[in-house]
Amino acid sequence: MTMAGNEIRVDAPQRDILIKPISPVLGAEVAGVDLSKPVSKALVDRFKQALADYKVLVYRDQELTQQQLIAFSRMWGPLGEHIMPGAVRDGVAEVNVMSNKDAAGKPNGRHTDSSAKRWHTDRSYMPVPAMTSLLYGVEVPREGGDTLFVNASAAYDALSPEMKAKIEGLTAIHWVEWSRRTGGVAVATDYELKKAPPVKHKLVRIHPVTKRPAIYAGCHAWKIDGWSEEESRPLLDELVRHATQDRFVYRHKWRPHDLVQWDNRCTMHAATDFDTHKELRVLYRTIVECNPADAASM
Numbered sequence: 001m002t003m004a005g006n007e008i009r010v011d012a013p014q015r016d017i018l019i020k021p022i023s024p025v026l027g028a029e030v031a032g033v034d035l036s037k038p039v040s041k042a043l044v045d046r047f048k049q050a051l052a053d054y055k056v057l058v059y060r061d062q063e064l065t066q067q068q069l070i071a072f073s074r075m076w077g078p079l080g081e082h083i084m085p086g087a088v089r090d091g092v093a094e095v096n097v098m099s100n101k102d103a104a105g106k107p108n109g110r111h112t113d114s115s116a117k118r119w120h121t122d123r124s125y126m127p128v129p130a131m132t133s134l135l136y137g138v139e140v141p142r143e144g145g146d147t148l149f150v151n152a153s154a155a156y157d158a159l160s161p162e163m164k165a166k167i168e169g170l171t172a173i174h175w176v177e178w179s180r181r182t183g184g185v186a187v188a189t190d191y192e193l194k195k196a197p198p199v200k201h202k203l204v205r206i207h208p209v210t211k212r213p214a215i216y217a218g219c220h221a222w223k224i225d226g227w228s229e230e231e232s233r234p235l236l237d238e239l240v241r242h243a244t245q246d247r248f249v250y251r252h253k254w255r256p257h258d259l260v261q262w263d264n265r266c267t268m269h270a271a272t273d274f275d276t277h278k279e280l281r282v283l284y285r286t287i288v289e290c291n292p293a294d295a296a297s298m
């Protein structure tokens with residue numbers, strides 16, 4: 001037990017916490033921890049290594065308020081602002097509430113995150129992108145509404161030597177205007193455009209912990225630096241097509257009260273459809289920013 005400010009931190013004994021692989025592609029399930037209670041830095045350090053190793057962590061059976069999710073998320077680093085319109089509800093700026101629940105508590109027929117149905121990595125359109133995202137399933141559909149994850153390190157490893165040579169040293173320009181314009185859901189707002197001007201990231205990023213290269217692309221990647229949109233598109237599309245083959249994809253079927261956390265530096269993800277008229281889907285999401293030094297060097 002340790003004291004931090006006014007908080008009393010009580011850890012579950014670490015030996016009781018089990019981290020076991022959830023699929024051959026990526027991901028591990030974390031059992032034996034209650035994240036509604038404060039956790040120590042030592043335990044978060046253990047989770048940080050597990051996240052680097054497994055890329056996706058699934059903490060089962062959590063009972064979390066928005067504030068408890070924020071408290072755990074803050075252990076990982078500074079939280080990013082949600083700049084998309086309507087992302088924030090209940091006056092809690094750090095949590096993006098994705099919900100298809102209407103005022104009467106019934107499904108409203110709208111997908112909770114339509115714009116996330118294309119492959120992407122969170123906030124790659126920001127100068128300091130997301131290191132990790134945490135998504136908590138308050139209510140999840142009995143069927144559908146899965147989240148798909150790509151192991152972008154394994155996908156890089158499987159590229160041909162010719163393709164590796166071709167993309168070596170290339171930089172992509174990511175732009176929220178591009179992904180909104182081509183996503184068919186909403187155009188970027190003035191606020192988003194002001195907060196997220198076009199930004200450059202290496203097309204192959206080296207993970208700061210594992211030192212493994214990973215393809216860093218997805219729907220926010222607009223074009224290759226120095227190339228035209230027309231020249232860039234075939235290459236960017238080919239990389240996403242390659243990376244999203246079944247052999248690199250893990251499909252997460254949500255259970256109620258799963259907290260799913262992923263490493264945006266070496267994965268891509270996509271939301272899937274569900275019956276928005278019959279099923280409720282309510283999720284809380286936080287975003288933890290990359291360490292700026294890591295973001296600049298990756």
Ligand SMILES: [Fe+2]
Pocket residue numbers: 116120121122269
């Ligand atoms: Fe996302």
